[in-house]
Amino acid sequence: MKRANRIMTVIIFIFLYIPMVVLIVASFNTGKDITEFSGFTLKQYVRLFQDRSLLKLLANSLIISVLASFIATVFGTVAALGIHNLNPQMRKVAMTLTDIPMTNPDIVTGVSLSLLFVFVGTKMLGQRNSLTFWTLLIAHITFNLPYVILNVMPKLKQMDASLVDAAMDLGCTRVQAFFKVTVHEIMPGVVSGAIMAFTMSLDDFVISYFVTGPSFITLPVEIYSYTKKPIQPKIYAMFTLLFLIIFVLMTAMNLMQLVSDRKKAASHIGH
Amino acid sequence: MKKNKTGFLSIPYLIWMTAFTLIPLCVVAYYALTDPATGVFSLRNVRELSLYMPVLWRSIGYSLVSALLCLVLGYPVAYYIAHCGHTAQKFLYMLVMLPMCMSFLLRTLAWVGLLQDTGIINNILAAIGLPRLRMIRTPGAVVLGMVYNYLPYMILPLYATIVKIDGRLIEAAEDLGCNGVQVFARVVLPLSVPGILSGVTMVFVPAVSTFYISQKLGGTDTVLIGDVIERQFKQGSNPNLGAALSLLLMILVFVCTGIMNRFGGSSEEGSVMV
Amino acid sequence: MSKELIRLRDLTMEFDGERILDGINLYINDHEFLTLLGPSGCGKTTTLRIIGGFLTPTSGTVTFDGQIINDVPPYKRQINTVFQRYALFPHLDVYDNIAFGLRVAKVPKDEVDSRVREMLEIVSLKGYENRRVDSLSGGQQQRVAIARALVNRPKVLLLDEPLGALDLRLRKDMQNELKRIQQAMGITFIYVTHDQEEALSMSDTVVVMDKGRIQQIGRPEDIYNEPKNAFVADFIGESNILDGVMLEDYRVRFFGRVFECVDKGFAPNEPVDVVIRPEDIDIVPKDQGHLVGTVTGVTFKGLNYDIIVEFKGFKWLIQTTDFHGIGTTIGIRLNPEDIHIMHKSEYSGMFGDYSSYSAEYDELTEDADGEEE
Numbered sequence: 001m002k003r004a005n006r007i008m009t010v011i012i013f014i015f016l017y018i019p020m021v022v023l024i025v026a027s028f029n030t031g032k033d034i035t036e037f038s039g040f041t042l043k044q045y046v047r048l049f050q051d052r053s054l055l056k057l058l059a060n061s062l063i064i065s066v067l068a069s070f071i072a073t074v075f076g077t078v079a080a081l082g083i084h085n086l087n088p089q090m091r092k093v094a095m096t097l098t099d100i101p102m103t104n105p106d107i108v109t110g111v112s113l114s115l116l117f118v119f120v121g122t123k124m125l126g127q128r129n130s131l132t133f134w135t136l137l138i139a140h141i142t143f144n145l146p147y148v149i150l151n152v153m154p155k156l157k158q159m160d161a162s163l164v165d166a167a168m169d170l171g172c173t174r175v176q177a178f179f180k181v182t183v184h185e186i187m188p189g190v191v192s193g194a195i196m197a198f199t200m201s202l203d204d205f206v207i208s209y210f211v212t213g214p215s216f217i218t219l220p221v222e223i224y225s226y227t228k229k230p231i232q233p234k235i236y237a238m239f240t241l242l243f244l245i246i247f248v249l250m251t252a253m254n255l256m257q258l259v260s261d262r263k264k265a266a267s268h269i270g271h
Numbered sequence: 272m273k274k275n276k277t278g279f280l281s282i283p284y285l286i287w288m289t290a291f292t293l294i295p296l297c298v299v300a301y302y303a304l305t306d307p308a309t310g311v312f313s314l315r316n317v318r319e320l321s322l323y324m325p326v327l328w329r330s331i332g333y334s335l336v337s338a339l340l341c342l343v344l345g346y347p348v349a350y351y352i353a354h355c356g357h358t359a360q361k362f363l364y365m366l367v368m369l370p371m372c373m374s375f376l377l378r379t380l381a382w383v384g385l386l387q388d389t390g391i392i393n394n395i396l397a398a399i400g401l402p403r404l405r406m407i408r409t410p411g412a413v414v415l416g417m418v419y420n421y422l423p424y425m426i427l428p429l430y431a432t433i434v435k436i437d438g439r440l441i442e443a444a445e446d447l448g449c450n451g452v453q454v455f456a457r458v459v460l461p462l463s464v465p466g467i468l469s470g471v472t473m474v475f476v477p478a479v480s481t482f483y484i485s486q487k488l489g490g491t492d493t494v495l496i497g498d499v500i501e502r503q504f505k506q507g508s509n510p511n512l513g514a515a516l517s518l519l520l521m522i523l524v525f526v527c528t529g530i531m532n533r534f535g536g537s538s539e540e541g542s543v544m545v
Numbered sequence: 546m547s548k549e550l551i552r553l554r555d556l557t558m559e560f561d562g563e564r565i566l567d568g569i570n571l572y573i574n575d576h577e578f579l580t581l582l583g584p585s586g587c588g589k590t591t592t593l594r595i596i597g598g599f600l601t602p603t604s605g606t607v608t609f610d611g612q613i614i615n616d617v618p619p620y621k622r623q624i625n626t627v628f629q630r631y632a633l634f635p636h637l638d639v640y641d642n643i644a645f646g647l648r649v650a651k652v653p654k655d656e657v658d659s660r661v662r663e664m665l666e667i668v669s670l671k672g673y674e675n676r677r678v679d680s681l682s683g684g685q686q687q688r689v690a691i692a693r694a695l696v697n698r699p700k701v702l703l704l705d706e707p708l709g710a711l712d713l714r715l716r717k718d719m720q721n722e723l724k725r726i727q728q729a730m731g732i733t734f735i736y737v738t739h740d741q742e743e744a745l746s747m748s749d750t751v752v753v754m755d756k757g758r759i760q761q762i763g764r765p766e767d768i769y770n771e772p773k774n775a776f777v778a779d780f781i782g783e784s785n786i787l788d789g790v791m792l793e794d795y796r797v798r799f800f801g802r803v804f805e806c807v808d809k810g811f812a813p814n815e816p817v818d819v820v821i822r823p824e825d826i827d828i829v830p831k832d833q834g835h836l837v838g839t840v841t842g843v844t845f846k847g848l849n850y851d852i853i854v855e856f857k858g859f860k861w862l863i864q865t866t867d868f869h870g871i872g873t874t875i876g877i878r879l880n881p882e883d884i885h886i887m888h889k890s891e892y893s894g895m896f897g898d899y900s901s902y903s904a905e906y907d908e909l910t911e912d913a914d915g916e917e918e
Contacts, residue, residue: 002354010349019419082280094281105521111517139291176540
């Protein structure tokens with residue numbers, strides 16, 4: 001049983017990683033075709049850094065995801081604090097609203113927001129092009145918010161409510177108590193919510209595709225347009241670099257957590 | 272003892288979410304129920320939906336098959352990871368997450384390179400003297416694309432549920448006379464139902480609404496509902512029909528998740544995990 | 546005694562239409578050790594939280610040093626709290642936890658340091674400054690919580706079941722420790738507990754509460770010896786409670802017999818509750834007894850035996866150092882000072898019958914820390 005599971009796991013990991021290996025190999029390919037490896041080269045990497053327009057698209061993606069996830073994190077944390085203190089009926093309403101973008105298929109979220117922006121923009125404000133950077137930002141904040149809420153709420157629930165009482169007992173105002181105590185307690189949830197929001201934002205194609213206009217294009221939207229134009233091998237180089245960065249970041253985070261877990265365990269045993 | 276003193280902090284959020292999730296859905300309904308040319312109330316789009324029922328059924332069929340395949344393939348993996356040592360668990364978990372952080376467009380393009388008639392797999396087959404296979408532009412390729420893209424969405428909630436199963440329950444079952452298969456069938460599997468339900472939902476919903484996978488890996492006979500919607504907005508320029516189709520898709524998804532939730536209580540945890 | 550510091554006047558508290566406190570009137574003196582005692586849900590924690598400023602009463606006033614403080618937030622009150630399960634800040638070490646209040650008040654750094662170190666000494670935690678709070682034992686966390694509150698030099702310290710999470714032995718040590726600290730610091734302690742022994746051994750004044758009302762206020766000895774009603778008699782210690790009739794001053798009739806007692810001031814022939822403490826009953830040979838009964842149960846308790854004796858269908862609990870086997874017939878004598886007379890109350894007939902002895906005993910011992918939130 002255990003052996004069968006292990007074999008299955010190995011096969012599945014190969015399945016999950018083969019396409020990425022293909023892309024990484026393609027980034028070192030002298031030829032243009034992904035299917036044929038004609039020789040090793042690094043020139044795609046050089047070209048990548050010379051291609052202003054491609055770097056601009058990457059920058060656009062980063063700007064949107066950093067801004068959207070930051071705003072969603074602050075906004076969502078404050079909102080979670082509020083929702084936590086609502087009465088049960090109102091809390092249910094709030095959580096249902098939070099669930100809508102989580103449950104809705106991305107295409108429906110994208111279509112609905114785009115129709116809203118077009119409706120408001122053209123019919124009510126008389127704009128010619130109503131899909132811009134701002135509509136994209138609003139859309140990203142909207143689908144990022146639930147990730148923050150759903151990560152912060154459980155931390156608030158777990159938190160011993162008397163910690164805030166204790167802080168106020170020791171002279172803190174409500175606001176001081178939040179910054180001196182609550183923040184520390186919910187920080188893990190805030191951080192994981194922010195990371196999730198950021199990656200969702202960075203990688204989002206479907207919603208962005210519907211709510212952005214030609215004035216502000218993100219990397220995934222551009223990659224999608226390669227359906228029509230031939231793909232530039234530079235993209236493979238960018239993929240490889242991003243893969244490396246994310247791999248290193250994730251490994252580092254995991255290691256850090258392992259170390260802190262060990263420390264915690266050690267201090268418990270040490271007692 | 273509830274204090275409602277900070278409840279007001281949720282008001283901006285409630286307003287925001289109403290403005291950008293509820294109202295847009297109303298706008299979708301508005302477009303769905305108006306005539307594209309005249310802009311007056313009309314049921315034309317709704318009536319036209321019947322033309323797309325075969326496409327809808329195909330989407331549902333492909334997605335269900337994908338979800339089930341993901342379950343069958345993902346369960347052993349999740350089970351294996353959940354029973355690894357602490358460090359290995361963390362590392363394997365990360366390896367499952369990692370593909371989700373990489374562009375799914377490019378990864379799907381890589382499959383095109385693998386499956387094409389002159390693609391990598393066929394080249395290998397040819398090199399060892401086997402006949403080339405027609406893989407791209409088949410239903411199988413679309414299902415493969417779905418399974419590949421959404422398998423992590425199955426493994427992660429399954430893992431989260433399985434890892435929480437108390438080892439003493441398994442010991443208790445063994446103590447009460449269960450053999451390995453019985454322990455699995457009578458204890459482990461029933462306890463992983465919440466994970467299975469949220470995994471199936473998390474695979475089914477994006478699969479049933481995808482358009483990129485079917486466009487790249489499918490052919491003319493594998494058009495899915497997502498493709499049709501995308502075309503109405505981006506090419507066919509009948510947003511009203513697109514709106515009606517979106518509404519249909521949304522209702523389908525809400526009915527499905529509703530059924531899932533009824534089966535397994537709330538799947539709150541599964542949806543947090545991404 | 547010393548002057549009045551806190552007064553609660555006609556305090557009521559309602560949540561969602563449910564009355565948690567119902568007309569609480571109470572004053573607390575400076576330097577007093579006062580205990581709010583009662584079963585879970587009796588309103589004692591609510592009362593404490595109102596004094597601490599975490600709840601605003603539905604009606605009534607809280608006066609502190611002559612000022613009404615109903616709407617003064619907790620951070621402006623000269624009152625500090627030791628919370629149930631301590632509520633230590635997990636992200637801070639022992640030193641920073643204790644220094645928390647002083648730093649919020651912007652006390653100069655040198656003074657913070659000297660005061661924290663002084664407190665560490667008082668609670669015997671020197672050398673633990675940099676320990677994580679979750680690496681401490683329950684008793685040590687308890688001390689940190691006390692130090693964190695006292696370092697701010699409050700006029701009043703509120704303690705919400707502070708010993709509830711500790712095991713029995715540690716609890717006894719901490720009781721003495723708390724009493725010592727209270728006397729050393731010379732401040733008022735308001736202590737909430739459901740443990741009658743804790744209340745009796747530590748307090749200057751005990752306030753017995755039930756169903757949101759004060760049942761009795763008094764010194765521990767008075768509460769024990771002169772319970773006001775069946776609830777208090779039963780909650781504090783063990784009691785046999787019988788129906789009786791007060792014939793006239795110093796004469797009461799129960800079980801068809803007239804006894805002499807030390808109580809007076811009742812109406813002639815007033816129906817009353819008669820309390821007889823199990824340890825006050827003298828066992829004598831059956832021919833010398835006021836009453837004669839049969840032993841139906843014996844439990845060895847270490848110091849003594851608890852025996853259940855049936856008198857005419859009514860079962861009493863008697864504590865004795867001599868063994869009497871089941872089935873033995875014994876006589877008992879009651880001296881006038883062993884008989885306590887109480888007015889009838891809503892609690893009459895609810896307590897003090899040992900017919901289902903074992904079940905009731907379980908209930909008493911498992912009355913754990915389940916106080917209302």
